[in-house]
Amino acid sequence: MQKEKIQELISLALEARKFSYSPYSHFEVGAALLAKNGRVFTGCNIENAGYTPTNCGERTAFFKAVSEGVREFTAIAVVAGPAGTKGDLAMGAPCGVCRQVMMEFCDPGEFLVIVAASVEKYEVYTLEQLLPCGFGPKDLGM
């Protein structure tokens, strides 16, 4: 994937992070999910007083896309860090639950996960690297 496209996705994830609803952890996450049709779906983490209903930023982006009929994806950029962080964020890779959701809709050898601290500082992984031997629809014969 071209550097310009990666940086555009990171910028959109940084914008989405501004909407993070995280009054309990104060850990703000933003994501930008690129669909194969060219559309980008953004997401942020949405916490809950009951804690477990919390939705991660990555899954928010996926569920927005799937709920609009889009199921094929190329890449996701993720940015994460404590509220009020000045300068570079930490490199926050997606949690296991989000990796499993990616596994449902993405080819693990092709789908790219961009973990970014800033538009300049990022790392690109395939889903397969983050979730080796992942269990997915193929394992159920689909």
Ligand code: THU
């Ligand atoms: N979080 C995400 O949004 N994505 C991840 O991959 C890891 C964790 C959120 C959940 C919760 O709102 C906060 O970060 C602290 O765990």
